[in-house]
Amino acid sequence: MSTLDLRFGPLKADGYAIVRSGVRWLRESGQYCRADEPIGYCNISLEPTGVRVSGPPALADETELQVVFAPRVGGRLTVRPEMARGGYLSVRAVESWKPDTVVAHIDPDDPAQLADEPDAGRLRLMVVTGRRMTALADVHSGLLPGWYGRSRGWWCDDGEKPTTLLSMGLCDATGVILGDHCAFLEMFESTRDPLQAVFIPDHPVAPCAPVLLDQLARTPAQFDALADDLRRALGSAASAPTSDDWIFAGALLSVLRNTPLKDGYGIITGSGTKRLGPPEDILLSLSAEPQAILRHRTLGYHVHIMRHHQAAAGPAIRAWLSSAFEPVRRSTDTIRRDYESLIDTLARTTGGRIMVLNRMSTAGYEDISSYAGFDAPMSDTLSSIAAKEQNLMLHDVAASRDMAIIDVDALGAQLGGALHLPDGIHQSGPMQVALRQEITNVLAMRHGAATPELVP
Known part of the structure; x- marks a missing residue:
């Protein structure tokens, strides 16, 4: 059986030379690797060439750039050990990107694969990058290391x-989209369809529908007003704000300033720099929709901060949240109207369509033998009842709007909730694989196999 050389292939950025670090291997020599399974990555930097390019740089606010690569055919891998430079040379970009560089070799397990892959020796490439919450949160080693307000591949x-x-879900979306390495590797392997995956974390503000609607409607003047209000609150706090207060305030303002649903994106490809518009598909989580949400008493905007993120705030922020905001109850009908408003607003403004992870509606730890002792509505007391009602509400929305439901409830029941979804939200690996497949199925149905060529 002939050995196949694996080479980088082309990667270009208009007006820039691409420089790479040494390779960090995800698979070792002698190991079997599947087709499309990531085997390594390297850091890259974009160095200006002096050629003037109109408009802002494609990745102006994303300083962390890495390229992940995978073979197009499966087989036994042999890496070139000299590609791993070690030390800072596997972190710092020190070598020009050359498309014909042979990175590794593979012995294909099925020669018939080569007939289906006319350029089987060219590696599949995925660029991953992130916008840090702060430049001080830099980590120099690993896949997408550090603290990001947005990451994408x-x-x-x-x-x-x-x-x-x-992806703007909670913990039930994080592992499905980011994967075990927090760098989209499993998404990369799960589909060959052209895709950009973008992840927004839920800290410190969870992405429920009222928060997203506020972001879509917020003007620069309104953001300045809420930022001034927070600065005044911290300046007049009964006790001096702590470092936790300032860090939390900075992260909060960063989230409230951005509008991910309207973002456009610059990407680099084998033929050069391209521009993408706002996201066509948005993944949300029904678990992000609380039965009560905080609304600012004077400015009217909403925040939903999960309890474990509230614990990260200092005393001045907690006092501000208590005094400046009021809790607003949300019935299932209110949540339904918020979803409908969000869907209609996106259809009118960006054309984006949402898919929603529903809730696991059973809990293995419940041992209720009689519901007679619970006041109506029981959904106010029992999360399993609330989940059932909200899941039904999602189907009502989907009956009248263009929305896809990712049925966590059904998959959990099929695989076994106690083993794969014990607390109703955090999934096992097999559960994440099943959900990832459901998401890629929705994408395939929405966009089909043929898509128009991307123009610069």
Whole structure:
């Protein structure tokens, strides 16, 4: 059986030279690797060439850039050990990106694969990058290391327009989209369809529908007003704000300033720099919709801060949240109207469509033998009842709006909730694989196999 050389292939950024670090291996020599399974990565930097390019740089606010690569055919891998420079040379970009560089070799397990892959020796590339919450949160080693307010990865295959999947869920979406390495590796392997995956974390503000609607409608003047209000609150706090207060305030303002649902994106590909518009697909989590939400008493905007994130705030922020905001109750009908408003607003403004992870509606730890002792509505007391009602509400929305439901409840029941979803939200690996497949199925149905060519 002939050994196949694996080479980088082309990667270009208009007006910039691409420089790479040494390789960090995810698989070792002698190991079997699947087709499309990431085997390594390197850091890259974009160095200006002096050629003037109109408009802002494609990745102006994203300083962390890495390229993940995978073979197009499966087989036994042999890495070139000299590609791993070690030390800072596997972190710092020190070598020009050369498409014909042979990175590794593979002995294909099925020669018939080569007939289906006319350029089987060219590696599949995915660029991953992130926008840090603060430049001080830098970590120099690992896949997408550090604290990001937004991270993303895109497939670098040419000739097809990547669609953008924006994930704005909670913990039930994090592992499905980011994967075990927090760098989209499993998403990369799960589909060859042209795709950009974008992840927004839920800290410190959870992405429930009222928060997203506020972001879509907020003007620069309104943001200045809420920022001034927070600064005044911290300046007049009964006790001096702590470092926790200032860090929390900075993260909060960073989230409230951005509008991920309207973001456009610059990407680099094998043929050069491209521009993508706002996300076509948005993944939300029903678990992000609380039965009560905080609304600012004077400015009217909403925040939903999960309890474990509230614990990260200092005393001045907690006092501000208590005095400046009021809790507003949300019935299931209110949540339904918020979803409908969000769907209609997106359809009118960006054309984006949402898919929602529903809730696991049973809990293995409940041992209730009679519900007679619970006051109506029981959904105010029992989360399992609330989940059932909200899941039904989602189907009502989907009956009248263009929305896809990712049925966590059914998959959990099929695989076994006690083993794969014991607390109703945090999934096992097999559960994440099943959910990832459901998401890619929705994307395939929405966008089909043929997409128009992307123009610069």
